[in-house]
Amino acid sequence: MRKILCFLVILLGIGLLIRTEILGIPIKTTLKVYRDGYVFVNQTIIPLEVIVNTTLLGAPKFLLVLDEGGLPLGYRLNNSLLIVYCGDADRVIVSYYTANITSKEGALWRLSLNFTLINVEIILPKGATLVYSDPLPLKIQALNESLVLFYSESPLTIEYVLEINLNETTGTAGEKEEKPVGGENILQNPYLIIGTLFLVGLAALTLILVKNRRKDEFKFLTEEEKYILEFLRNRKRAFLSEIVKATDLPKTTLWRKIKKLEEMGYLRTTKTPHGLLIEYKHPF
Structure with a gap:
């Protein structure tokens, strides 16, 4: 009787599981x-x-x-x-x-x-x-x-x-076709030509003045500062410790000269995990 009762309970549980x-x-x-x-x-x-x-x-x-x-x-x-x-x-x-x-x-x-x-x-x-x-x-x-x-x-x-987007596939060609049209408009407008020539001339004059100023500044640099610039111009960049060895200058003196050259626009300094990196910048 007990076995039959257990069997019925199991069947009831299976039925509830199927139901739920x-x-x-x-x-x-x-x-x-x-x-x-x-x-x-x-x-x-x-x-x-x-x-x-x-x-x-x-x-x-x-x-x-x-x-x-x-x-x-x-x-x-x-x-x-x-x-x-x-x-x-x-x-x-x-x-x-x-x-x-x-x-x-x-x-x-x-x-x-x-x-x-x-x-x-x-x-x-x-x-x-x-x-x-x-x-x-x-x-x-x-x-x-x-x-x-x-x-x-x-x-x-x-x-x-899917629809093909012609603007995406021919966008480059469209840009190439627009450029000649823009060029013709510039050539046909004398005011644009005069303005363009004026801007080009102004840029050239500014470059000449900057070069002359750089040359004047270079005359007042010390031999040590000129040597630092020449050293970095050949190396492109070097760590401060390397420049100390190359110039045999005290570190504080060298650092003062490097800061001066950086303010004048000749050098750029960058802090790195390996030390202070000094880079040569073209003076013009």
């Missing part, structure tokens, strides 16, 4: 397709029990499981099987991104939905052209330059091609 963990079939599935092949999946499920199992359409990224009020629900993911702990939720909204239901061959994209679903809505990328659909959609709408396809059920397969 049932397969949840979405009452609506929306697929928003992006140009790179990723698909945003949004499914609404009515939970008949406190625990619902549903199969995901592909490997999920950024998976969210919410109730009708936007509150998160507990879940467990076992490969493609999603186990949701619904509690008192009246609706379960599952959303995620996946790249497993699209493929590309040349310019042709294909979306294959090999699952049994009802009320399927597919939003194609902007500018996409539908070239094949099996079965035919119940309805097609245009929404913000995108085609929206409605199906009563799946499995289904669609194929589409």
Whole structure:
């Protein structure tokens, strides 16, 4: 008698387990397709029990499981099987991104939905052209330059091609064509020619004045400072310790001269983990 009672308890437990963990079939599935092949999946499920199992359409990224009020629900993911702990939720909204239901061959994209679903809505990328659909959609709408396809059920397969952006592919050529036009406008405008020549002349005059000033400044440098500049001009850069050895000057004296040359624009100093690095700058 005790064995029979235990057997009945086990059967009752199995029955409760089967009752509380049932397969949840979405009452609506929306697929928003992006140009790179990723698909945003949004499914609404009515939970008949406190625990619902549903199969995901592909490997999920950024998976969210919410109730009708936007509150998160507990879940467990076992490969493609999603186990949701619904509690008192009246609706379960599952959303995620996946790249497993699209493929590309040349310019042709294909979306294959090999699952049994009802009320399927597919939003194609902007500018996409539908070239094949099996079965035919119940309805097609245009929404913000995108085609929206409605199906009563799946499995289904669609194929589409993306619009080629001519501005992106020929942008360089377009720029090359604009340059001669701009050049003709400048040549035809004498004021632009005069202004351009004035700016070029002003830049040349400034360069000459700077060179002359540099030459005058160079006359007043000491022999030690000239040697430091010559040393760095040949080396391009050197650490302070290397310049100390090359000049045989006290470190404080050398540092004072380097700061003077830096303020005059001949040198640039940089602190590094290996010490102070001194770089030679072209004086003009």
